[in-house]
Amino acid sequence: MLIPHLIALGLYALATGFALAPFAGRRPVPRGLTLGVPLAGVLVHGAAMTRVPLVGVAPALSMLALFLILLQVGSEAAFRASAVALFTGPLATGLVGLALLIGPGPGTGAARPAAPSAWSTLHITVSILGLALLALAFIAAALYLLQFRELKTKRFGPVFRLFPPLERLDQLNYLALVLGFPAVTLGVLLGYGVRYAGGVAVDPAQVVWGTLTWLLLGWTVGVRVVRHWAGRRAAFASIASFTAVLLVYLALKLSAPGSERFL
Amino acid sequence: MSAAGIAVVGVNHRTAPLDVRERFAHAAREVPAALERVLAAGAGGGVLLSTCNRTEFYLADPEAAVPEAVWATLSDRLGDGRSASAYGYVQRDRDAVRHLYRVSAGLDSMILGESQIQGQVREAWEIAKPQAGPVLHRLFQSALLVGARVRSETGLALGAASAPSAAVRVAGKIFTKLTGRSALILGAGDVAELAASCLGAEGVRVTLVANRTYERATAIAEALGARALPLDEAWDHFAEADIVLCSTAAPHAVVTWQRVAPAIARRGGRPLCILDLAVPRDVEPAVGQLENVFLYDIDDLQAVAAQAAAERRHEIPAAERIVSEEVERFWVWYGGRGIVPVLTEFRDRLEAVRQAELERALRRLGHLAPDDRNQIEQFSHALLNKFLHHPTLALKQAAAAGRSYGLLDALRQLFGLERPHDS
Numbered sequence A: 001m002l003i004p005h006l007i008a009l010g011l012y013a014l015a016t017g018f019a020l021a022p023f024a025g026r027r028p029v030p031r032g033l034t035l036g037v038p039l040a041g042v043l044v045h046g047a048a049m050t051r052v053p054l055v056g057v058a059p060a061l062s063m064l065a066l067f068l069i070l071l072q073v074g075s076e077a078a079f080r081a082s083a084v085a086l087f088t089g090p091l092a093t094g095l096v097g098l099a100l101l102i103g104p105g106p107g108t109g110a111a112r113p114a115a116p117s118a119w120s121t122l123h124i125t126v127s128i129l130g131l132a133l134l135a136l137a138f139i140a141a142a143l144y145l146l147q148f149r150e151l152k153t154k155r156f157g158p159v160f161r162l163f164p165p166l167e168r169l170d171q172l173n174y175l176a177l178v179l180g181f182p183a184v185t186l187g188v189l190l191g192y193g194v195r196y197a198g199g200v201a202v203d204p205a206q207v208v209w210g211t212l213t214w215l216l217l218g219w220t221v222g223v224r225v226v227r228h229w230a231g232r233r234a235a236f237a238s239i240a241s242f243t244a245v246l247l248v249y250l251a252l253k254l255s256a257p258g259s260e261r262f263l
Numbered sequence B: 001m002s003a004a005g006i007a008v009v010g011v012n013h014r015t016a017p018l019d020v021r022e023r024f025a026h027a028a029r030e031v032p033a034a035l036e037r038v039l040a041a042g043a044g045g046g047v048l049l050s051t052c053n054r055t056e057f058y059l060a061d062p063e064a065a066v067p068e069a070v071w072a073t074l075s076d077r078l079g080d081g082r083s084a085s086a087y088g089y090v091q092r093d094r095d096a097v098r099h100l101y102r103v104s105a106g107l108d109s110m111i112l113g114e115s116q117i118q119g120q121v122r123e124a125w126e127i128a129k130p131q132a133g134p135v136l137h138r139l140f141q142s143a144l145l146v147g148a149r150v151r152s153e154t155g156l157a158l159g160a161a162s163a164p165s166a167a168v169r170v171a172g173k174i175f176t177k178l179t180g181r182s183a184l185i186l187g188a189g190d191v192a193e194l195a196a197s198c199l200g201a202e203g204v205r206v207t208l209v210a211n212r213t214y215e216r217a218t219a220i221a222e223a224l225g226a227r228a229l230p231l232d233e234a235w236d237h238f239a240e241a242d243i244v245l246c247s248t249a250a251p252h253a254v255v256t257w258q259r260v261a262p263a264i265a266r267r268g269g270r271p272l273c274i275l276d277l278a279v280p281r282d283v284e285p286a287v288g289q290l291e292n293v294f295l296y297d298i299d300d301l302q303a304v305a306a307q308a309a310a311e312r313r314h315e316i317p318a319a320e321r322i323v324s325e326e327v328e329r330f331w332v333w334y335g336g337r338g339i340v341p342v343l344t345e346f347r348d349r350l351e352a353v354r355q356a357e358l359e360r361a362l363r364r365l366g367h368l369a370p371d372d373r374n375q376i377e378q379f380s381h382a383l384l385n386k387f388l389h390h391p392t393l394a395l396k397q398a399a400a401a402g403r404s405y406g407l408l409d410a411l412r413q414l415f416g417l418e419r420p421h422d423s
Helices: A002-024 A031-049 A059-080 A082-102 A118-153 A158-162 A166-197 A204-225 A231-254 B018-024 B028-039 B066-078 B093-105 B117-125 B129-153 B163-172 B190-201 B215-224 B236-237 B257-265 B285-289 B298-314 B314-335 B338-364 B369-399 B404-415
Strands: B006-012 B046-051 B054-060 B090-094 B181-188 B205-211 B227-230 B241-245 B271-277 B293-297
Touching: A002 A031, A002 A082, A002 A158, A031 A059, A031 A082, A031 B338, A059 A082, A059 A118, A082 A118, A082 B241, A118 A158, A118 A166, A118 A231, A166 A231, A204 A231, B006 B018, B006 B066, B006 B093, B006 B129, B018 B054, B018 B066, B028 B046, B028 B054, B028 B066, B028 B117, B028 B129, B046 B117, B046 B129, B054 B066, B054 B093, B054 B129, B090 B093, B090 B236, B093 B117, B093 B129, B093 B271, B093 B314, B117 B129, B129 B314, B163 B190, B163 B271, B163 B293, B190 B205, B190 B215, B190 B227, B190 B241, B205 B215, B215 B227, B236 B257, B257 B285, B285 B293, B293 B298, B314 B369, B314 B404, B338 B369, B338 B404, B369 B404
Parallel strands: B181 B205, B181 B241, B205 B227, B241 B271, B271 B293
Antiparallel strands: B006 B054, B006 B090, B046 B054
């Protein structure tokens, strides 16, 4: 599994270079390459991931990277939001690199873990997909705020030239949120189900903080869908909720380190 | 000028002022007659490219009198005794081809790299198709390809290099699509009308035109398919419009925070793009501080345009390289297109001479045995082939290098050959 991951790492790094090139004053790379190179990485990476048991942190990080790049390609193809790669490219490259360091290759340790159940695999996959979608919503919101500032301050620099229009970023944020929230919800429910079926007790801190975070995410989606929040307010809400997810994860991870949870 | 080659005779924005160019501009319906008049002076084909920035006659195989015919045609349009030649230029052969390629690529445009000229070149060619002739057909076809190649392989067409196109660019960074957006025009200035037409080309609908003089607003509104209203009734419409174009002649700001803030508050967070093209400015800067209001004045738009123009200038060497490559490619075709028929005729002519002289010689040498007669015939063949070998080779090499045109012309004149039919 090491070689496919190294190939994916190289392709993601190349795609990141393509995304950064225009900001470094180079001519934009043809769209075929900005779509094709990360997509090739996704294919190699995806094929490798089907043979990795989803146990431990390294495969989870690797899968998160896979979904991030997949969403990057989707954003570029459907929204012409190539600037998303400015965030997803380095992040995914770093995550695959980290997974290789921890692994040393995902799923290739001396003590190879037993394969998880199908339900557990589904729980992990859906949860990570939800997390990747929320990360995309965060990225779209951040790009929105940067472009908003560029337009308001009339700088007309690289952000103005290379970032997508405000409305498109707002639409991308909306879509990522309304898809990400149900995915995270389903992932959490599946997680409870898997633990309950396995007779494993759930950490109360995880329940309390997880529920609070879920409520915050739900509120963010609610104000967008029901109260039609858009623009800067929606961007700030999206950034706040994703930041809360990250902080809660870090707090729980630091307070109870271990590999029994995939994250 | 000899009756061979390609020439361009005309004027452009560098050589003639606007009032002169306006007089020289030909509507599509006037083109056939103008070309007919010029071609009557002796040319194998012609295309007239007439835009607001240039009027150029492209001519194939023009006789010496043709440029004068062009100047006479244009001078008549001045109508005041001035000669059009004082404003114009004549370029020939490779330079003429290069000129058209540069025009098509946007390298010769007032706004460097603008793409509208590509459509105008195509239109000129379409209109003149019956009068263009095969050489100009090929030239204009290749010019369109050169324009497309320059735009796809260089950054010459990137960005918005004029204030109205910068307005479109700025609006395009706020809205996902401009198609179907509604625009409100305040004032009836020419700049706003121009910007409105630029936005209209992107699918923006001008729904309202407001002006202090209602009659003027009505005139513009009718032209744009919009509704006219007095200026004082415009403020409430800031709640619905996506784009507001301002170009009143007011000496002070007419769009004030107090007038438009209540309407903007009703927009529910939808962005509003205000393009203030007036000097002095029409919009109070405080309006731009409102949430989701994006206000740009003429200086801002010119800054966007200047930035794009500066970026485009970096692309000139790459674009010129493509033009040079394509000029050479065309010239190879042009030089080589007549080589086969001329060589065939040249060979036939000498073969006829050989046969005539051989027959005459053999009549005098009737006592020779058949083998000897064959020897003499073979000798004549070999001699002719030796004579033809070097000129044929030289012509083929010159054609491959794109330099056969002069040699072919010399061959035709020296041996009295017919001009070949263009293929």
